[in-house]
Amino acid sequence: MTLQQxxxxxxxxxxxxxxxxxxxxxxxxxxVKQLTATMRAGSG
Structure with missing residues (x-):
């Protein structure tokens, strides 16, 4: 999955x-899935 900046x-x-x-x-x-993955990867 692609993470967002x-x-x-x-x-x-x-x-x-x-x-x-x-x-x-x-x-x-x-x-929405990308943003959720980004949030989780960024501890937040």
């Missing part, structure tokens, strides 16, 4: 407005 406080990307979720599809489910 962990963004730390102060990273400008954290100030961007996210796009609205219009469908909980396969792509979003995959992203």
């Amino acid at each position: 962990i963004r730390l406080f102060g990273d400008p990307v954290l100030r961007r407005t996210a796009e609205p979720v219009t469908a909980f599809d396969r792509e979003l489910r995959t992203l």
Whole structure:
């Protein structure tokens, strides 16, 4: 599974407005799994 980059406080990307979720599809489910794996790998 691909891990995502962990963004730390102060990273400008954290100030961007996210796009609205219009469908909980396969792509979003995959992203959620990747983010969960990243969180667990980062002890957090």
